[in-house]
Amino acid sequence: MSLTKPKKPKMLVVDDEPDNLDLLYRTFRRDFQVLRSESGAEALTLLSTEGEVAVIISDQRMPEMKGTEFLSKTVPNFPDTIRIILTGFTDVEDLVEAINSGQVYKYITKPWDPNELKTVVQQAAETYNILKQRTEELHRAQAQMILMQAIVQVTQVSDNLENSLKIIAQAFGDSFCADNCIVQIVEDDRLIETKGTYTKSESITNSLENDPLVQDAIASLAAGIATHQIQSWVNIPGETVPAVAEYYQNTNIQVHLIVPIISHSKLLAFLSLQWQDKDRQIAEEDLKLIHLSAQQIGLAITSTKKG
Known part of the structure; x- marks a missing residue:
């Protein structure tokens, strides 16, 4: 789904x-x-x-x-x-x-003939769906390769944490065609300034401090509730909390994913993927790849911080 x-x-x-x-x-x-x-x-x-x-x-x-x-x-x-x-x-x-x-x-x-045209269009729509599925599978394979290359680069080449976070942000942003991507470190259940960003749009803010999804995740941490699940917001009229919808409308975000980056059961950072396209669709397979890659990135971040 x-x-x-x-x-x-x-x-x-x-x-x-x-x-x-x-x-x-x-x-x-x-x-x-x-x-x-x-x-x-x-x-x-x-x-x-x-x-x-x-x-x-x-x-x-x-x-x-x-x-x-x-x-x-x-x-x-x-x-x-x-x-x-x-x-x-x-x-x-x-x-x-x-x-x-x-x-x-x-x-x-x-x-x-209306019936003939309907039949042809139905066949055309089915063909389009097959082509899109194949295209998405190819893009997913390419995304996986880009992310694995980023992990290798972070663990073997990057010499400091901020450079590592920039590499990670660009890899996720490129892989999933995001308009904005932020990877920001969490310490003592709060965001700190250390982060990496990748953006294709100057109209989107690079700050997570006031983001409603992040605030909810941090509140859960403070309450002792584990935060290991991807959180999402989609601009669907009539189905969102007004204050949250207003925040994202002011930041020009239509779809937002917040992914916790975990290593050894500890929250290291938040990965934020943001899109301005109101029709952006994210398949279940993409969500699985994002979640799995985020956890692999957690190991890479741990390695860099130790270094």
Whole structure:
């Protein structure tokens, strides 16, 4: 199970005829979060803000930019997205080239049969899920390698604790595409200034002192309650404590993980992973890798502190 609740997959429909857009929207709105654009250029702008979608359905004959040209422009940033062309005329050369190059999954002729289109889109969504699963497995393997390299570097190369923490923060930040990562030492059940940070966004604070998740974890420590579990916060409207939601909104954080770093049953530090993407999904396998790697990092920190 993922950290965030499953959402409807996103679909983008592109057609310069508003009636067609409305029809496509009504056809798929129950199963997809349907985004609409009336041109290829407008659709590219929309994708730049909305991010990856599972399926794109585009008309072929549109002013200024043909459907195949528009779809080809989406491939570099969204290789896993499945693309479908609607065509009302015979444009064999463009379609064959687009299909052979992997830019188009299938084409549907106008006027389309609703049941046929639904079947094709369902198959496309299933294909997208398979591709995403494979991509995530590859990224997870790469993340594991990056983290293991960081552990080796910390234990064998780093000459002081702060350098070690910076190496760790960058490794976790890179591995899980976090906008911000902090690894901060805990002594006597409180945070101290010693920490390592990695950030891709200047709009996120690098401080954990006032963070609600950290405060809860430290309060648990003071009360003698073991704090060995990952804690998380996700910006889900209507399902969060108002004061906590306000804190994270002010810090531009949409998803936050706090991971205790433990060695020999002792809390050494907190690992903080922060994302600004409201649609960020964290799979159970990623959580397991984060938790396991954090404990291995605990051994590396202990070794560095002794050194």
